[in-house]
Amino acid sequence: MKNICIDLGGTNIKAGIIENDQLLYACNGPSMSDQSFLKVMNSIEKMIDEMMKKTNSMPSEYGGIGLCMPGIIDVDNNKVLAINAKHEEASSFNFNAWAQDKYHLPIVMENDARTALVGEWQHGEGRGVNDIVMMTLGTGIGGAAMINGKLLHGKHYQAGCLGGHFTINVHGDQCNCGNIGCVESQSASWRLKELIAKAKEGHTLLNGPQEIDFKVLFDLVREGNQIAKEVIDNILKVWSAGIVNMIHAYDPDVVIVSGGIMNSKDIILPFMKEWVAKYAWTAHHSVDIKASTHTENTALWGINYLVNDKYFKKINDSVQ
Template sequence: MNAEHCAITMDLGGTTIKLGLVQAGRLLASSQLAAHSAQGLAGRLPYIRKAVDDLLAEQTISRQQLTGVGVAIPGIVDSVQKKVLSIDKKYADAPELDLPAWAREAWGLPIILENDARAALVGEWQYGAARGLDDVVLMTLGTGVGTSAIIEGRLLRGRHYQAGCLGGHFTINVQGAACNCGNIGCVEAESSSWSLGEKVRTHAEYHRSQLRTEPQIDFAALFRCAEAGDGLARQLRDQCLDVWAAGAINLIHAYDPEVLLLGGGIMGSGAYIVPYLQAKIDAFAWTPWGRVEVRPASSFASAALLGAAYLVTHPN
C-alpha cells in the first residue's frame, strides 16, 4: 500500500478510545477500545500501542511510511510543549505523563497533542461541514459540552491554551447548579449528560413521569419521552435547549463566526435541536451584519481523528 504521509491518530474519549490511520484526509483504517478513563491513561497506553500496531500490520504499513502521531484529548493542552496541563476527572494522570517520549519509544515518531474539540473542528474545517470557512465555532453536546473556534483561518488557542475550548463553562445561571469545574451555573452543569440524571430524579414530577421507567436517563430517553408527550420530559428538554441556545449565543458574541457547528452524541436528535437553536440565535444574537447559520457537524464520528492527522503535518 502507498501510505506515505500516513499518520497514527487517537481520540481519547471518556468512554471510548478511537484509533485511526489517516492519509491525505482519508481514514484508511480504524479501531476502538474501552477507555476506562477513570483509572487513568498510563494503564491504557500498552493497549493503545498494541491496537495501533495491529492496525499497521493489517494495512501492511511500515514505520518508515509514517509521519507522526496525532492525539486528541479532553483537556487543556499545551500544543507547543506537547503536554496536558489540566483535565477534569477523565485520565487524571495525563498531566504527569511524557507522551512525546512514549510515541518515540513506541514508533520512533513525533507527537501532536490537542484538545479534542479543537481537533474535531479542524477535521470539520478541512474535510467536513466547515470546509471553506475562515470563521467558525463548534459546540459538541454530549457527556459534557465542548467548544472550539477558528478565527480568520487560524485555530484559536490563546496565551494559556484555554481560548475557545471552555464554552461549556460559560456561566449562564448565577444561581444554578455546582459544576464539576468548581464554578456555579455553567452550561455543562445546567445541561449535559453528566448532570441530567440528577435533575430528572430530583424533580417533583419524576414519580409521575414516563422517565421513571427508563433504564437509563440520557438525552435519547429525554427526547423520546418528550416526543411521546411526557410533561416532565418536555419541560426539561426545552430547558436544555434554552441552555444550549444561551451557550451558543455567548460563543457567537465572543468569537464572531459565520457558522456555528453542532456535534456530539446528542445529535441523533439534531433534526429538532438545529432549528430550535437557529430560531433562538436569529432572535437574540447581536449580529447586526447578518445571520449566523447553525449547521450539524458532518463527519463527527471521525472528525477528531482527521483533525489530529491534519495537525501532524500542518501545525496551526
C-alpha cells in the same frame, strides 16, 4: 504523508492511519479509564502495532503521530495541563519521549473538541468557512473556536475550550468545574436527574417504569409529554444561550453542534436557530447553526490535518 492518528476518549480509543485524505485502516479499543495511564498507552501501542501489521508498514514510513484527548493541552510542548479524573496521570506522561523512543516520530497533540472542529472544517459541516465555533454535547459540554482559519488557543491553552463553562445563570447550580450556573451545570447529562426532579411534576417521570436519559426524554417530547417538554425546553434554552455567548465571543459564520444527542436534531436545531436569530447580536450577517454529520472519525481527520500542518505544511488550499 501518512500519519498515525489517535483519538483518546473517556470511553473508547479510536485509531487510524490516514494518507492523502484516505483513511487506510481504523480500529477501536476501550480507553480503560479505570486503569493506570501507562496501561492506556500500552493499549494504544498495541493498536498501532495492529494497524502497521495489517497495512504491512513500518514506523519509518510515517510522517508523525497525532493524538487528541479531552482536557487542557499545551500544544507547544505536548503536555496535558488539566484533565478530568479519568486520565489524570496523563499530566505527568512524557508524550514526546514516548513517540520518539517507540517510533522515532514527532507527535502533535490537541484537545479533542479542537480536532473535531478541524475535522469538520476540512471534511464536514465547516467546509469553505474559516470562522467556526464547535459545541460538543456529551457527558460534559466542550467547545472550540476558529477565527480566520486559525484555532484559538489563548495564553494558557484554554481559549475556546470552556464554552460549556460560560455562566448562563448567575443564580444557578454548582458545577464540578468550580463555577456556578454554567452551561454544563444547567444542562449536561450528568445533571439530568436533578434537572428533571426540579421540574413541575418531574417526579412522575423519575418514578416511572423506565430509566430516563436524553434519548428517552426526546422520545417523550415527540409523544407529546408536557413534563418532558418543559425539561427539554429549559435545557434547549441553556444550550442556546451558550451558543449566543460563543457567537458573541468569537464572531463565527457557523456554529457546529456535535454529540450523540444530535440524533434529536429535529427538535434541537429549530429551537437553537430561532433562539440565535432572536437573541444573538449580528450586525449585518447571520450565523448558521448546523449539526455535525461526520462524528465517527472527525477528530482523527482533524488531528491528521494538524500533524501535516505542523510538520509538512500540507494545507488544503481550497479553504485558505
